[in-house]
Amino acid sequence: MSNYKLGLNYAKQQDQLDELSLYRAQFHIPKDPDGNELIYLCGNSLGLQPKSTKSYIDQELEDWANLGVEGHTEAKKPWLPYHEFLTEATAKLVGAKPIEVVTMNSLTANLHFMMASFYQPTKERYKILIESDAFPSDKYAVESQLRHHGFDDKEGLILWKPRKDEELLRYDDLESILKKHGNEIALIMIGGVNYYTGQFFDFKRITDLGHNYGCKVGFDCAHGAGNVNLDLHNSGADFAVWCTYKYMNSGPGSLSGCFVHERHAYNQNLNRFTGWWSHNKATRFNMRREFDVIPGAEGWQLSNPPILSMAAIRASLDMFNEVGLEKLIEKSKNLTGYLEFLLKQLGEDTIRIITPENPDERGCQLSIQVLKADKSLHHKLTVAGVISDWREPDVIRCAPVPLYNSFEDVYNMIDKLKAILNE
Structure with a gap:
């Protein structure tokens, strides 16, 4: 899948077409103090808790x-x-x-x-x-x-x-x-x-x-x-x-x-x-x-x-x-490809992705270098409700996990990043 489009409506449409979208509701999504769901792109550090975990324990x-x-x-x-x-x-x-x-x-x-x-x-x-x-x-x-x-x-x-x-x-x-x-x-x-x-x-x-x-x-x-x-x-x-x-x-x-x-x-x-x-x-x-x-x-x-x-x-x-790895990888490639597409709209003078472009040579993580930025950018993203992680000296890692992340998550993350970069 490579014919990505801009705009929130496109992201929402992809979520409606996504047969794995129902699994998001089976996870606890962290919220901010006002009760709004955070954009959690940090499954590469700690995955979210399935709601079923409590009953198993x-x-x-x-x-x-x-x-x-x-x-x-x-x-x-x-x-x-x-x-x-x-x-x-x-x-x-x-x-x-x-x-x-x-x-x-x-x-x-x-x-x-x-x-x-x-x-x-x-x-x-x-x-x-x-x-x-x-x-x-x-x-x-x-x-x-x-x-x-x-x-x-x-x-x-x-x-x-x-x-x-x-x-x-x-x-x-x-x-x-x-x-x-x-x-x-x-x-x-x-x-x-x-x-x-x-x-x-x-x-x-x-x-x-x-x-x-x-x-x-x-x-x-x-x-x-x-x-x-x-x-x-x-x-x-x-x-x-x-x-x-x-x-x-x-x-x-x-x-x-x-x-x-x-x-x-x-x-x-x-x-x-x-x-x-x-x-x-x-x-x-x-x-x-x-x-x-x-x-x-x-x-x-x-x-x-x-x-x-x-x-x-x-x-x-x-x-x-229940889901199967094949379906997960298919969605992962689509979701990560969409993140890559939106990041590239920000321009090579702003963003550099150091993760391989070939989807077969990566998983769902993209490592992003924001040129002329330091850890304060990551802090601002966190305050804006985006949970990613920072790796020295200059990389923000984002992982749109196919089990619980959505195309709308990815769209909103880029929207917030753009707003911070334009401050």
Whole structure:
């Protein structure tokens, strides 16, 4: 869809034609002190709360109140296998097989657990390759892994950088790095959708390239899960991790997801950190058994599941399952394309979009540089009722999320931005 038009009537007309527009009413939309709905374009940081979430959590609170410890087996959704209630829908959402996914821990913790298994440095091959502007937590994590294994965290880190005066990364440059350093690199770990630019990387291309040089390959999909088609199984990646509180709308600090490719599912010799929840379910409570690892991603669990967080994730996944990723991505491309169209009307001397123009190389986030502006512009937008976020040094990130944002939201955001720029 590219025949966008100007004017509020056009935006309203598109919302009437949108078959997913009814889902907006299934979310709590934040309001200003006067009770007016805010324009919430910040799902890339924290997704909005589905109205169904409360009833899912209330059910667990009720079962806990009425059953106590018996809730582990007698709750409406028994707690012992609770993480399994998320598996099918999660696998579908990230393009994986059920044996390849599990919900557990928090994001950076999962990244460390994956690196315990898939970063196995030797004296000759110990370096880690990441994108130069990776999310800080990823950079801190890989640096600490280098130090943990006795390597220098600067010398052991190889950065995939954009070219001078560019923001986006080029695959040619990645190929050049691997030609030069491939036999020294133990792990390639890339943020699947870059948090700053919104660039969505070609997982299969990166994985094939890394594997050709004998590197293990993993992705942090925090900005990808629930936003783009990750197709993790077919990418061939060794592992991936993601959070569930951005596009997956499961609440602040909620649990993380983890993918381990099925070719590793039955490899009991892979080094890993373990706990009782990675032990054979049939003998888990026979406390004196020697460790017997569960096949697949479940074999990386440590602890019993935090039910209240998982209940919120289940509420969200049920909605994703109902809608389907294909329809979400179709609307996302239309909605983000409309935002791009309206931003371009402001003129290249005012606005620069650093996110890729190709809809297949981005999700719903657009990163906007407003020329000659500073953080005060973002503050004015917030006061005007637009919730976006600011990333230093000069980027405003806007994410029109297809589940709850409308074409009218996008129109009104640009209308307010124009008014501020014309002050």
